[in-house]
Amino acid sequence: MSNFPKVGILGAGQLGKMLCQAASPWELPIHCLDASKDFPAGPYCQGFTEGSFKAYEDVLQFGRQMDLLTIEIEHVNTEALAVLQKEGKTVHPNPQSLSIIKDKGLQKQFYAKHNIPTSDFQLYDSKELLIEAVMDGTRSIPFVQKSRLAGYDGKGVAVIRSKEDLSSKLLEGPSMVEDLVAIEKEIAVVVARNENGEIKAFDPVEMEFHPTANLVEFLSCPAVLTSTQETTAIELSKKIIEAFDICGLLAVELFLNKAGAIIVNEVAPRPHNSGHHTIDSAITSQYEQHLRGILNLPLGSTKMTSPSIMVNLLGHPDHTGPVYYEGLSECLAIEGVKVHIYGKAITKPFRKMGHVTVIADTLADARKKAKKVQALLKAITV
Ligand SMILES: Nc1ncnc2c1ncn2[C@@H]1O[C@H](COP(=O)(O)OP(=O)(O)OP(=O)(O)O)[C@@H](O)[C@H]1O
Numbered sequence: 001m002s003n004f005p006k007v008g009i010l011g012a013g014q015l016g017k018m019l020c021q022a023a024s025p026w027e028l029p030i031h032c033l034d035a036s037k038d039f040p041a042g043p044y045c046q047g048f049t050e051g052s053f054k055a056y057e058d059v060l061q062f063g064r065q066m067d068l069l070t071i072e073i074e075h076v077n078t079e080a081l082a083v084l085q086k087e088g089k090t091v092h093p094n095p096q097s098l099s100i101i102k103d104k105g106l107q108k109q110f111y112a113k114h115n116i117p118t119s120d121f122q123l124y125d126s127k128e129l130l131i132e133a134v135m136d137g138t139r140s141i142p143f144v145q146k147s148r149l150a151g152y153d154g155k156g157v158a159v160i161r162s163k164e165d166l167s168s169k170l171l172e173g174p175s176m177v178e179d180l181v182a183i184e185k186e187i188a189v190v191v192a193r194n195e196n197g198e199i200k201a202f203d204p205v206e207m208e209f210h211p212t213a214n215l216v217e218f219l220s221c222p223a224v225l226t227s228t229q230e231t232t233a234i235e236l237s238k239k240i241i242e243a244f245d246i247c248g249l250l251a252v253e254l255f256l257n258k259a260g261a262i263i264v265n266e267v268a269p270r271p272h273n274s275g276h277h278t279i280d281s282a283i284t285s286q287y288e289q290h291l292r293g294i295l296n297l298p299l300g301s302t303k304m305t306s307p308s309i310m311v312n313l314l315g316h317p318d319h320t321g322p323v324y325y326e327g328l329s330e331c332l333a334i335e336g337v338k339v340h341i342y343g344k345a346i347t348k349p350f351r352k353m354g355h356v357t358v359i360a361d362t363l364a365d366a367r368k369k370a371k372k373v374q375a376l377l378k379a380i381t382v
């Protein structure tokens, strides 16, 4: 008899790879479904099925060979997951919540229904209907327009600040439109839950923006917050995972607004960019915690062992082709620098090729080293 069910992950990107790595010390059997075995998780899982996690038949056939299904990306076929659940498979996150979260419109309606603070919003079926609403004064500028489906990494988000932006920036298709928030800080809380109802949250993480380019430069942990703000962010995140009835991880992206209130931006029911540092700076990594959550095992300690700064390693803007990591050995010479390369053969401008977590006694020290890493380490072609 095995201690573990056979686990299937929809997706085999870097999050899948790191889930497989977390499964390895337990010899937990993990299988992945994705387009190619050459994807990051390919070499780290016990079984690989080539197919599309968006295709009903592929997900159904793959799922029928597993005991438990989970995801590393939201944009999967939830109809097939719902059928698998009916057939007796365990599916975490549950397909009903996943369908809500996948759609930014339904997600916002869920917050409204559960009294979870978020910015006011409306839904529009097309760009033309949104323009009409602006013209007749029912929708005022500024606002943020988000595609209801398939947005990620800020694609599918348009910030409209003036009438001129209407002609150049509006997105096609059904969208969710919300008030522009006056943001003081962007933070995230990764929270986990298991079937027994146990819930644990990691410390909030702060997104530090580049002073001039409008890009997240560093993710620092712990976030610099008052203790009331920290408690509010954590309690809100716990309330949301409970409301969705999710097992495994839920990453909650939050805004601290200029008025001092903490409101929800959006959530992701899976490991998240804002939890990478936990591999190197917490007793339990977010990946191990996800496995504990979906397997109904006791959740691990979320205690941080060190302050940390995480930097995404993005493909150099001027390079496309077979990747070479310039500056790698120089970075490894710096104490506390932990390099994670995802194993993507080809680099492209701004593609997520890896990340680096810098641990140090203080955040200030970690930030200094992170700046050095940023200057040294480059994903290029040679
Ligand atoms: N209502 C808002 N007011 C002000 N800024 C916003 C608002 N909504 C989003 N943003 C900005 O746009 C960014 C991306 O938005 P969002 O997280 O909804 O999109 P996304 O495509 O899921 O991005 P990612 O995958 O990077 O999380 C936010 O991190 C924030 O900086």
Ligand SMILES: [Mg+2]
Pocket (backbone or CB within 6 Å): 253, 266
């Ligand atoms: Mg986001």
